[in-house]
Amino acid sequence: MDFGKIAATFVNLDTKEAVRIWRHTRRHPAEGEDMITFYEKLPDDEIFRIQRVNVDLKPCDLPGPPVEIQICENCGEDITDSRHVVKDGKILCKACAGGSYYTVLE
Numbered sequence: 723m724d725f726g727k728i729a730a731t732f733v734n735l736d737t738k739e740a741v742r743i744w745r746h747t748r749r750h751p752a753e754g755e756d757m758i759t760f761y762e763k764l765p766d767d768e769i770f771r772i773q774r775v776n777v778d779l780k781p782c783d784l785p786g787p788p789v790e791i792q793i794c795e796n797c798g799e800d801i802t803d804s805r806h807v808v809k810d811g812k813i814l815c816k817a818c819a820g821g822s823y824y825t826v827l828e
């Protein structure tokens with residue numbers, strides 16, 4: 723999930739238990755200092771924070787082939803795994819619904 727953060731969430735798909743781990747330390751190696759050697763010296767609990775979390779995973783969130791494919795009624799492109807938008811009763815991709823990150827030049 724792109725939230726602009728650097729973290730990892732691990733989910734046990736059998737038990738649904740999950741943990742989220744993120745870098746906590748603000749310390750950095752000095753100029754020219756080996757990064758791996760620097761971090762190896764720090765205790766794990768200074769580098770990372772770990773929290774138990776609940777993740778509402780849907781089948782379409784899992785890696786692998788798409789579970790669902792819709793077709794945008796405006797541009798005709800495929801939209802996978804529930805990323806479509808229903809606007810005024812039409813199935814649209816997010817770009818056609820007004821949320822595009824790009825503009826077409828030609």
Ligand SMILES: [Zn+2]
Nearest residue numbers: 794797815818
């Ligand atoms: Zn579209």
